[in-house]
Amino acid sequence: MTAVLVRGLREQIVHRLRNDILAGRLADGERLTENGLAERYGVSRGPVREALVQLFQEGMLVRNHKVGFKVAAAAPDSVRQLVIPLRRTIETYALRVCHASLTPQDFQRWDEILHRMRFACEQRDFAATAECDIALHRSIVERACQPDVLAIWNTMVARIRRHFRANHERYQDPMAIYQEHRTMIDKFRSGNINTAVKALEKNIS
Numbered sequence: 001m002t003a004v005l006v007r008g009l010r011e012q013i014v015h016r017l018r019n020d021i022l023a024g025r026l027a028d029g030e031r032l033t034e035n036g037l038a039e040r041y042g043v044s045r046g047p048v049r050e051a052l053v054q055l056f057q058e059g060m061l062v063r064n065h066k067v068g069f070k071v072a073a074a075a076p077d078s079v080r081q082l083v084i085p086l087r088r089t090i091e092t093y094a095l096r097v098c099h100a101s102l103t104p105q106d107f108q109r110w111d112e113i114l115h116r117m118r119f120a121c122e123q124r125d126f127a128a129t130a131e132c133d134i135a136l137h138r139s140i141v142e143r144a145c146q147p148d149v150l151a152i153w154n155t156m157v158a159r160i161r162r163h164f165r166a167n168h169e170r171y172q173d174p175m176a177i178y179q180e181h182r183t184m185i186d187k188f189r190s191g192n193i194n195t196a197v198k199a200l201e202k203n204i205s
Contacts, residue, residue, distance in 0.1 A: 013051040059155040075159040094144035121174040130164035
């Protein structure tokens with residue numbers, strides 16, 4: 001039982017730390033210490049240490065033996081043009097794998113993310129909007145239950161994380177961001193895989 005609890009806590013810290021990086025609450029090049037993060041998240045150093053190693057493996061962090069872990073720099077905007085087609089390939093693959101087995105629980109999870117996204121858009125909180133955007137798309141890849149595919153996706157998105165927020169800030173009406181994602185999930189609900197895939201492809205830009 002103890003091992004399960006520890007593993008669950010590690011996953012929670014990974015999730016919170018990853019989101020803090022993706023949303024820009026932790027800046028490029030910022031040094032991360034076990035003590036500082038343990039205090040930030042109100043946990044012991046053990047799960048923090050494990051979370052740092054996992055995010056280093058995902059490419060979100062870099063490690064220097066003298067200074068420890070730092071937040072990896074985001075890739076230049078030019079890389080985005082390379083990554084977007086790869087994202088479409090990975091995410092539509094994941095959707096095709098899982099679409100036939102989607103459950104009410106899956107749609108409940110997406111509705112919860114959309115609820116947070118709507119609130120963030122209403123507040124013009126672009127960091128939180130980006131966090132919800134990434135969480136929604138990650139959940140699609142996670143649902144395919146293929147860890148290698150998820151690891152590739154995490155690494156790519158970690159490097160273009162600034163693109164999400166910059167893209168959202170271009171919207172005159174942020175509620176359009178919410179509506180686009182709401183429409184996408186509604187297409188998933190239609191039960192037609194081709195309709196769902198086209199909606200997902202359209203959303204990735």
